[in-house]
Amino acid sequence: MAMSTEIKPFRIDVPQADLDDLHERLRRTRWPSEIPGQGWSRGVPLDYLRGLADYWLNDFDWRAAEAELNAHPQFITEIDGQIVHFTHIRSARPGALPLLLLPDNPGGVIWALDLLEPLSRDFHLVVPTNPGVGFSTPLSGPGWDVPRTAAAFAELMSRLGYDRYGTAGGGGGANLSLELVRQVPERLAGIHVNAWVVFPSQDPAEMALLTEDEQRRLAAMQRFLQDGMGFNQIMSTRPQTLAYALTDSPVGQLAWIVEKFKEWTDESAELPEDAFSRDRILTDVSGQWFNRAGASTAHLYYDVGHDPGAYAPKPRGTVPTAVLLSPGDVTIRRFAERAANIVRWTELERGGAYLALEAPDLVADDIRAFYG
Secondary structure (H helix, E strand, O other): OOOOOOOEEEOOOOOHHHHHHHHHHHHOOOOOOOOOOOOOOOOOOHHHHHHHHHHHHHOOOHHHHHHHHHOOOEEEEEEOOEEEEEEEEOOOOOOOEEEEEEOOOOOOOOOOHHHHHHHHOOEEEEEEOOOOOOOOOOOOOOOOOHHHHHHHHHHHHHHOOOOOEEEEEEOHHHHHHHHHHHHOHHHEEEEEEEOOOOOOOOOHHHHOOOOHHHHHHHHHHHHHHHHOOHHHHHHOOOHHHHHHHHHHOHHHHHHHHHHHHHHHOOOOOOOHHHOOOHHHHHHHHHHHHHOOHHHHHHHHHHHHHOOOOOOOOOOOOOOEEEEEEOOOOOOOHHHHHHHOEEEEEEEOOOOOOOHHHHOHHHHHHHHHHHHO
16 A cells, blocks of 8 residues: 555445455354363353354444544554554643553554543543554564554654653553653653563562562462463464464454453453453454454564563663552562652552553543643
8 A cells, every 4th residue: 555654534434345254254153162161261261252253243333333433533644664543632622731542452443442532631642553453454564563663653743743742551552651761751741551561670689578469469470471471472473373363263363352351351350341341342353353453463473572672671761650550460669660760650449451441530530640
């Protein structure tokens, strides 16, 4: 697709033929067997996924979801050879601070939807989709690691005329925020992060000083690294092999995404839709499906996993940083302080790794309080 540096309006309009094809594939799903009585311990249970796929086929209204997405001004532009899709909402408030909302995976299509209305009262909002995810497809080529993606988003803010701005994001969005601190600290008023994974020092003397709460968070991190990273290992080693299944089977794409929504949401949520609605989940999965984004998303993990500087020591950031934690977060402050200039630390009593979807009211309030 030949493009220039021009910013062009964009509207989602999935052809009816693509929607019909999705429904036909759902009807013809070839279901596997499963070992009885295992629950979620070995992945998404068969009965649960059958029910969710049936809802996708018979009850979910993509056109309504499409209309909700299209209710906000969307654009595309080409940066570093890559199509970047983003939402841009200008606040009516005089002197509003621009705020770059940075996504995590999965959730690239939907993660900030419930933040747009409350935050747009106080901020100019820019919400990009990561290269290769959702409507920022197809991936233009290899090499889209965290530094390159952060640089593209910094260029996007320049292209929009925003010389100084803040950021907010969780998980991968937190990593992008920290990378922007390294690249353009003079342009950042602050960064607001959640679901931020900060690795311990391994110093025995320091580890012996951990409080009971810090030890709990460290144990949660170890469980996460041991049991919850299989998806990362597959995508960061053999993304193209996985791509065929994610691109050909909507139920395969559904299972791949919903398993993470189950694993990383509030521990009190028995099912993913107990954390946020089925329609939100299926809006995200549909956006990935229609754009054949499973392959590109997997290649992003490969690029990050093969970035030699990803886990190298980095200088401490100087930009004011707010950290928002859910009960299950693994962030330990004494280690986080080494990476960032933390000036606000807030611990919540509910929510998981997808706070913007699970508790958007709390996230919006904390962002406003920090930047205010």
